[in-house]
Amino acid sequence: MTTTSTDRPPSVLSTELGRLTRADATAFLASLPARDVRLVVTSPWFTGPFTADSADPVSPRFTEWITGFLREIERVLLPDGSVVLEMGCTWAEDAPVRTAQNLAAIAALLASGTWKLLQEFYWYNPDFLLAKDEWVEERGIRLRDCVTTWFWLARTPDVPVDNRRVRGFQSHLTHPFGNFLAFGDADVDQAYLDRCRAEGTRPSEDRFPVAAPAYFIRLLTEPGEHVVDPFVGIGSTALAAELSGRRWSCNDFSAEAVEVARRRLLAARSAGGGGPATPDGPTTTAPPAP
Ligand SMILES: C[S@@+](CC[C@H](N)C(=O)[O-])C[C@H]1O[C@@H](n2cnc3c(N)ncnc32)[C@H](O)[C@@H]1O
Numbered sequence: 001m002t003t004t005s006t007d008r009p010p011s012v013l014s015t016e017l018g019r020l021t022r023a024d025a026t027a028f029l030a031s032l033p034a035r036d037v038r039l040v041v042t043s044p045w046f047t048g049p050f051t052a053d054s055a056d057p058v059s060p061r062f063t064e065w066i067t068g069f070l071r072e073i074e075r076v077l078l079p080d081g082s083v084v085l086e087m088g089c090t091w092a093e094d095a096p097v098r099t100a101q102n103l104a105a106i107a108a109l110l111a112s113g114t115w116k117l118l119q120e121f122y123w124y125n126p127d128f129l130l131a132k133d134e135w136v137e138e139r140g141i142r143l144r145d146c147v148t149t150w151f152w153l154a155r156t157p158d159v160p161v162d163n164r165r166v167r168g169f170q171s172h173l174t175h176p177f178g179n180f181l182a183f184g185d186a187d188v189d190q191a192y193l194d195r196c197r198a199e200g201t202r203p204s205e206d207r208f209p210v211a212a213p214a215y216f217i218r219l220l221t222e223p224g225e226h227v228v229d230p231f232v233g234i235g236s237t238a239l240a241a242e243l244s245g246r247r248w249s250c251n252d253f254s255a256e257a258v259e260v261a262r263r264r265l266l267a268a269r270s271a272g273g274g275g276p277a278t279p280d281g282p283t284t285t286a287p288p289a290p
Contacts, residue, residue: 007031009251013262018248020238020265022258025069025230028251032076037249038225040073041213041237043086043206046102052095062101063108070109070153076228080159082118084216086208088148096135096142106151116157121150123212124182131205150181150216159220166219169211183211188239188268192260195267204234204260214240221246235261239268 008031009023021028047062073083087102109115128145135142167176174180188210196203213236217227223245229237232250234257241248242265252258 012258013265015242015265015269017242017246018238018250020232020235020258020261021249021251022253022255023251024253025251026072028230028249029072029076029228032228032249034075035078036226037073037076037228038078038081038221039084039217040077040081040228040230041084041216042229042231043208043233044069044231046087046090046099050090050092050099050101052092052097060104063105066105067108067112070115074114074155077155080154080156082159082161082216082220083115083153084220085151085153086123086148086212087151088145091133091135091142096139102149102151106153109153114155115153116155118152118154118157118159119179121152121179121181122147123150123208124180125208127205150212152216160222161220163219166215169215169218181212181215183209183215186211187271188243188264189236191267191271192234192264195263204257206233208236210236210239210243212240213237214244217241217244217246232261233257235264239264243268 007027009021009028011019012022013020023031044066047065070083077083087105089098089100089102091097092099106117110117124147126146128148131144133142133144136144163177170176170178170182174182186209189207193203213227213229217240221227221244224247226247226249227237227241228248229250232238232252233254235250238248238250238261241250250261252261
């Protein structure tokens with residue numbers, strides 16, 4: 001059952017277009033109006049730890065959690081709205097086998113009869129290639145991950161979409177209409193990376209580049225429509241929506257992540273916008289490093 005709450009989580013930052021809040025994702029969703037959201041684009045955490053010998057590789061806990069969470073999303077989403085989930089595979093903690101919790105969760109959502117898988121997208125992330133990995137580096141028995149999967153779900157096949165909106169969005173390495181996504185670090189991300197370097201802090205490993213949510217925002221929404229990310233981390237979806245002229249509501253329960261998101265939003269605003277998602281104009285994504 002979905003719940004509606006009149007208690008709005010307090011804003012950490014608000015703009016004319018959107019609000020950044022710090023709350024549990026369920027409470028956050030409960031505070032949003034019904035049937036208003038055109039797009040939820042997000043990257044949830046998995047429920048670990050996963051071990052090779054238990055049932056965890058297909059994680060009933062994660063499946064149960066995400067199917068319940070998507071029921072909450074049903075309430076706020078327009079009937080022909082979209083949900084885009086970034087969920088890659090990871091290794092079990094104790095053996096070089098995959099935890100297929102993302103695939104199990106998607107299969108359960110489709111089996112529920114409510115959700116349809118409209119398409120998957122594969123995102124090439126050069127940062128994955130930098131991570132240390134026992135199975136790859138020390139033992140040489142597996143290959144390094146460099147892509148992750150985005151699942152585009154909706155309750156109807158007839159969502160408003162026009163692939164011409166994303167023509168030319170990506171690097172020259174990919175087909176303009178292809179579902180293999182490769183983005184460079186654009187200005188907004190570079191400013192964050194430069195600040196981390198100056199402060200001697202490590203950039204968030206969970207971060208996706210602003211260009212990733214900007215791509216789905218452009219493909220699946222019109223200016224002024226409502227974009228939501230309940231697990232916004234350091235704020236990439238909020239930035240993409242703000243710079244694209246979409247209304248947005250973004251949230252995370254981590255004080256640390258939300259503070260970084262707040263600072264990134266303020267910095268982008270004082271820089272006067274720009275970056276990968278100017279309102280439906282040409283993009284500035286650089287080709288990824290070879
Ligand atoms: C994979 S990260 C998302 C990273 C984000 N896409 C970015 O670019 O920074 C998942 C985020 O979910 C948040 N989170 C996990 N469980 C949550 C919950 N129950 N309510 C709110 N946020 C939650 C974590 O703090 C984390 O920042």
